[in-house]
Amino acid sequence: MHNRAVKKTIYFISVSTAYPIRSLHTAPAAHQNLGYPFQNSKTLDQLKQIHSLAIQKGLALDVSAYSKIISFCCAKDAGDMDYARHVFDTILEPNVFLWNTMIKGYSQTCYPEYAIVLYKKMLERNVKPDNYTFPFLLKGFNRDFPLECGKGTHAHICKFGFDSNEFVQQSLIHVYCLSGQIDMARLVFDTSKKSEAVTWNTMISGYNRMGQFEESRKLFKEMEKRALPTSVTLVLVLSACSELKDLDAAKHVHQCIQDGRIESNLTLNNALIDIYAACGQVNVALGIFISMNNRDVISWTALIKGYINAGQVDKAQRYFDLMPRKDSVSWTAMIDGYLKTNRFKDVLLLFREMQAANVEPDKFTIVSIITACAHLGALELGEWVRTYTDKLNIDCDIHVGNALIDMYFKCGDVEKATRMFHRMPQRDKFSWTAMIVGLATNGRGREALNMFAKMLNVSETPDEITYIGVLSACTHSGLVNEGRSFFISMTTQHGIVPNVVHYGCMVDLLGRAGLLKEAHKFIKDMPMKANTIIWGALLAACRVHKDVEMAEMAAKQLLQLEPENGAAYVLLCNVYAACKKWDNLRELRSVIMERGIKKTPGCSLIEMNGGVHEFVAGDTSHPQSQEIYLKLEEMTENLKLAGYLPDTSEVFLDISEKEKEKAVSRHSEKLAIAFGLLSSGPDVVIRIVKNLRMCTDCHHVAKLLSSIYERELIVRDRTRFHHFRQGSCSCKDYW
């Protein structure tokens, strides 16, 4: 009796008077803000002091005092599980509440497997779990956690008769969704009473997580008939409908809020901005943004995304500049805006600004930067980004890996791309597709097809992009029969209906093999209208196989679709030149002059010593221009010694032969090569990215230079790579 009173006193002093429960719970946050390494040490120490005082004085604590200590130690983010365990182990017969609390505590740590260990111990000690036990236990399960644990726990839930408890069901649905077993989640959901909004919300959130947005929308419609949605429901359904670009859903939900049926909040408003932005209604998004009394970084970022979607990158930039605080997501959204509008140099500039602002990039940022490097052919910078990624301990996940594979290929480094692929712990269909497309465009058709066979072997399902890679592998390596059979099997074996790009690949394939009539028949039999790319492919084939008649027909079709298409005129000129039809060439040139047709200026990029250098034909704007032209003269001398004669047949302009030769000698890729030779050591591979097709003369010169200077040259043009080594090219002179 006396003893009991003392215990009460201790409890009273420790919690209610000396250290009121409020302060015990609020203190950790304050410490956290100050950045203390051990957020809760002070209050936890106080608790421990009281505990040790009690032990010193020989005062026994009652169960409720132990419970307080243990629940405090098990509190989220501030706990000390070792201490909790220490106290817990001194209790002879812990009740189910204490077991639950310990399980909850471990579930929140990074060692949730201890929760399972404890649960098993609890059963060994003949304590029956109650309806609180399983939600706590399941909370510790996450994506990385073995699925068997989820299944085993489910069996226990049934055995102990909690499978009809809605809280338990919610936890089960959540865990099954996290581990990707959406069907199992649905099974539990279907057996549930579904009396609570949370049950519906959990299921909808699961569908969202799996990208099954249709299902989310369907479930919401069903829910509206049977249960009252909450603001969380609306956020979830907006998120799904944003992906589906369902403007009606946006308006419907918006109406629910405006009718006052559901109270709005910051998150919900953000979700509304996002969906209107995704549906191209950036002005409505702006209206919501303006009407909000408080906004966070997500509100701003969602609005900026809206302007980027609408193609108004500069307006997005203006809002971006106004942001009171920017996080890595906002920076990445803005960077992506430049990426999507092909402003790759702006991508790199913004990335530097981001670093100057001391915002750490995350893996999303890294993917964007690597993609920009890929477009610019900036291998050095890409490599630096990769090292930087390691340094910042950014998880090199499957997306980063895929981006790197693509970058290495787009920089012409087949070996590094291949090494990256083999080093990846996990691969998805995008990794395989990147390999197939990359090998194909780099002239390794056979290897690309081997890759494809391996992909099917590991049961990865190819998609339409994979087949573009497969077909272009056949094209680049002249494998006509293989190409024909892949074109059929893509439909019969994988149910992929060929689109206009696949037909384009086939025209390319047949055209390259000289089967111009068959290619033309292929176009005529297409189920869709041929576009300029299709006619362009045929026209290009006519140039190589010198078929004037077919070329004129293809050019006529092309120009009907796009009268101002300069490339079509250029190609036809090239055909006339190749066939020595000088009268036709002269006539066509005067037509071009009359109509004022403009040819896209050729432009070559080269990355050298940390910068990307850009050249156009006859460029004198480079700071080292004088040296470059001196190098060019030296190159020309060496070429002449090797028996080189300029090939001016593809010169577009009507000028004298001497001037044509001069024009050809100053093509952008030649300037870039000159710059590359004079600013790099003898073993450095020269990589150039060209926006158009290489002209015949430049191609010939590059081959000669690769042997004269004993240098590897890699030129990426619009559609393929040219690896120049010891006087020959990987494209085998078909391009």
Next chain:
DNA sequence: ATAGGGTTAG
């Protein structure tokens, strides 16, 4: 005494 679901970007 103890439970559950949410927004921005590849």
